[in-house]
Amino acid sequence: MLHRAGHTARSLLSTVTSAALSTDYPTLHQHSIESSDEFWNQIATERIHWREPYQTISDCNFKAGKVNWFTGGKLNVSENLLDRHLVEHSDKAAILWERDEPGQHEIVTYKALHEMTCRIANVLNSHGVSKGDRVGVYLPMCPTAAAVMLACARIGAIHNVVFAGFSAEALGKRLEQSEAKVAFTADRAIRGGKLIPLKSIMDEAVKMAPSVQKVFVMDRTGAVELTSSKDVSLESEMAGASSECAPVVLDSEDPLFMLYTSGSTGAPKGLVHTQAGYLTYAGYTHQQIFDYKPDDVYACVADVGWITGHSYVVYGPLSNTATTVMFESTPNYPDPGRYWETVERLKINQFYGAPTAVRLLMKSSDSYVTKYDRSSLRTLGTVGEPINPKAWQWYFDVVGEGRCPVVDTWWQTETGGIMIAPRPGLDPNNLTNLKPGAAMRPFYGVDIALMSPDTKTRIEGNDVAGHLCIAQPTPGLARTVYGDHERYIKTYFADYPGYYFSGDGGYRDEDGHIWLTGRVDDVMNVSGHRLGTAEVEGVLVDHVAVAESAVVPRPHEIKGEGIFAYVILKESVDIDHDVLKKEMSDMISTRIGKFAKPEAIVICPNLPKTRSGKIMRRILTKLAAGEKDGFGDVSTCSDPSIVETLMPLVDAVI
Ligand code: 7RM
Numbered sequence: 001m002l003h004r005a006g007h008t009a010r011s012l013l014s015t016v017t018s019a020a021l022s023t024d025y026p027t028l029h030q031h032s033i034e035s036s037d038e039f040w041n042q043i044a045t046e047r048i049h050w051r052e053p054y055q056t057i058s059d060c061n062f063k064a065g066k067v068n069w070f071t072g073g074k075l076n077v078s079e080n081l082l083d084r085h086l087v088e089h090s091d092k093a094a095i096l097w098e099r100d101e102p103g104q105h106e107i108v109t110y111k112a113l114h115e116m117t118c119r120i121a122n123v124l125n126s127h128g129v130s131k132g133d134r135v136g137v138y139l140p141m142c143p144t145a146a147a148v149m150l151a152c153a154r155i156g157a158i159h160n161v162v163f164a165g166f167s168a169e170a171l172g173k174r175l176e177q178s179e180a181k182v183a184f185t186a187d188r189a190i191r192g193g194k195l196i197p198l199k200s201i202m203d204e205a206v207k208m209a210p211s212v213q214k215v216f217v218m219d220r221t222g223a224v225e226l227t228s229s230k231d232v233s234l235e236s237e238m239a240g241a242s243s244e245c246a247p248v249v250l251d252s253e254d255p256l257f258m259l260y261t262s263g264s265t266g267a268p269k270g271l272v273h274t275q276a277g278y279l280t281y282a283g284y285t286h287q288q289i290f291d292y293k294p295d296d297v298y299a300c301v302a303d304v305g306w307i308t309g310h311s312y313v314v315y316g317p318l319s320n321t322a323t324t325v326m327f328e329s330t331p332n333y334p335d336p337g338r339y340w341e342t343v344e345r346l347k348i349n350q351f352y353g354a355p356t357a358v359r360l361l362m363k364s365s366d367s368y369v370t371k372y373d374r375s376s377l378r379t380l381g382t383v384g385e386p387i388n389p390k391a392w393q394w395y396f397d398v399v400g401e402g403r404c405p406v407v408d409t410w411w412q413t414e415t416g417g418i419m420i421a422p423r424p425g426l427d428p429n430n431l432t433n434l435k436p437g438a439a440m441r442p443f444y445g446v447d448i449a450l451m452s453p454d455t456k457t458r459i460e461g462n463d464v465a466g467h468l469c470i471a472q473p474t475p476g477l478a479r480t481v482y483g484d485h486e487r488y489i490k491t492y493f494a495d496y497p498g499y500y501f502s503g504d505g506g507y508r509d510e511d512g513h514i515w516l517t518g519r520v521d522d523v524m525n526v527s528g529h530r531l532g533t534a535e536v537e538g539v540l541v542d543h544v545a546v547a548e549s550a551v552v553p554r555p556h557e558i559k560g561e562g563i564f565a566y567v568i569l570k571e572s573v574d575i576d577h578d579v580l581k582k583e584m585s586d587m588i589s590t591r592i593g594k595f596a597k598p599e600a601i602v603i604c605p606n607l608p609k610t611r612s613g614k615i616m617r618r619i620l621t622k623l624a625a626g627e628k629d630g631f632g633d634v635s636t637c638s639d640p641s642i643v644e645t646l647m648p649l650v651d652a653v654i
Helices: 007-019 025-034 036-047 077-089 110-126 143-155 167-176 199-206 235-240 278-288 307-319 338-346 355-361 389-399 486-495 533-540 575-593 618-623 639-653
Strands: 056-058 069-071 091-097 105-109 134-138 158-161 182-186 189-190 194-197 214-218 231-233 255-259 271-275 297-300 322-328 350-353 380-383 406-409 449-452 464-470 502-507 514-519 524-526 528-534 545-558 560-569 600-603
Touching: 007 182, 036 069, 069 278, 077 110, 091 134, 091 143, 091 338, 091 449, 105 110, 105 235, 105 338, 110 143, 134 143, 134 199, 134 600, 143 158, 143 255, 143 307, 143 322, 167 199, 167 575, 182 199, 182 380, 199 214, 214 235, 231 235, 231 389, 255 307, 271 278, 271 486, 278 307, 297 307, 297 338, 307 322, 307 464, 322 338, 322 575, 338 350, 355 389, 355 560, 380 389, 389 406, 449 502, 486 502, 486 639, 514 524, 524 545, 524 560, 528 533, 533 545, 533 560, 533 575, 560 575, 560 618, 575 600, 600 639, 618 639
Parallel strands: 091 322, 134 158, 134 182, 158 255, 182 214, 214 231, 297 322, 297 350, 350 380, 380 406, 560 600
Antiparallel strands: 056 069, 091 105, 189 194, 255 271, 449 464, 464 502, 502 514, 524 528, 545 560
16 A cells, blocks of 8 residues: 655655754654655655656565565666766766776766666667576676676666676576576686686586577677687677667566575575665665765775675665776785775775775785875775674774774675664764674664574563564565575575574664674675585585585684585595695685685594584584684583594694
């Protein structure tokens, strides 16, 4: 049913939208929870250019895993991000492309991005790609990657971006599972001065994915080789295509994109996001949480291969007519001053990065930061993993000169946008109410529930911890797992009926602020990259010499978590252990990607197990962290002496 916003609510809400930041957070947050439909109705009406109005604000039921927003509405996302801005902002920079080569950037105006997008959309059309078709994207961080995403959005095709650090096999699986009709890649990527042969990786991947009919190859480093009949030069196709392409009018709930992410069990899942709800949520959170103001230069240094690159490099900022930076390089190339030299040259106002990079950079001399002018900076953000208070403080004091709030933003691929962050509701001039290491405040419309895993009920009050759940649907939530809606329901809605379960643990402190305490399931977080322990174990047990394996995270100074693997060899194996370990490590690199290589592999005679044969990971995790006691209750372990046996083996590799 369509509700009309009442007078009080409307005036409250215009405070939020016009003032960008409101100091009256508690009132507004409460209103957004109690009158969720009314709240989101106003935001979606104000923010989106609708071709046809929606009939229903929300049609959701967490018990049944049903999430629908703005149903019946018609729109086109690329029209909202591009065409809508052409009237007044056609010459404004949409993208500042910070190329890998130091000291250089390129400007892409809204007009130019619109033209690129239209040409690519026409290329897709001419190769028979249309609404609902899946498009694999394996590209470097560059404006073309954004234009490919927007071209898909323009014609209703579903993009599936795969991070260019994944191996051929990981890419191949994702292309195959999504039944991609076409794919995009480049001759090579260049990161930190190193060349990555994207095209040859794609060639391998396509062998696994027979659905792929065409591979569009972009020229990034002047080494394009069209080696198969499927290969097409992207530049020549674009040159021959029209620079105008009428946007296809889509339904609010048509899929916009899919993106794979790791979970605790099985193969990675392709989460599906839809049009209107996602756009509303990404755009609104971008504006509010980063204190984005017209004409700001906004930089999120994440890769488009992750959800952060989707929501806060492309969709969120462009929906706000922002100038968004695309960063192709690495934090320490050519030296640890790279980010801050970029901040000075591009006059960046908001900088959004990963805690792992902060931890890396704080190891170098502060002069790499202080020699550049950072007076343009207003907001600093972090995402991907918990930020330890020490790193937070360095970011705040040294990078932000004590002037810029650090927004520690908690969210997931599944939530589409930021769910918990210090803003909004923070007086921009008051820096004393920030807490280093806490994400603090649920965003508007976000009802965080800490649940007891024992009683399955909501834990009320402050100074309490529990499993972090979301009690009410928000517009940006993923709608399904591609091709497996049952898995979506089972993964997110089965543990706590009526709630979305994030897989994270949370703590609400005395003041009611939220702290994230890490995953409560078997998902690791390596430099902000999600990786299931089961995924890595699956590769290890495929080695001919391996009988069994158990993988756990181990604290790592820079990466946050490193991977620690225990393997039991088959009895007959008589091969040098270093040779075996190297083979196993290479297998992981080939099957998943280099970033998934373990810090250490321990070859051991046995693993601690319960009498029913379940591996006791709790013990293995503590051992990997170098702990010598405090293993808790080991009475359920079928052979407690194994812990003593493992200790020296672990010590030998850490
Ligand atoms: C955006 C993104 C999601 C997982 C999530 C958490 C962890 C992310 C924070 C965080 C503590 C944060 N999507 N996580 N942000 N933990 N504080 N600010 O990272 O799908 O790739 O990962 O990352 O465990 O569940 S993701």
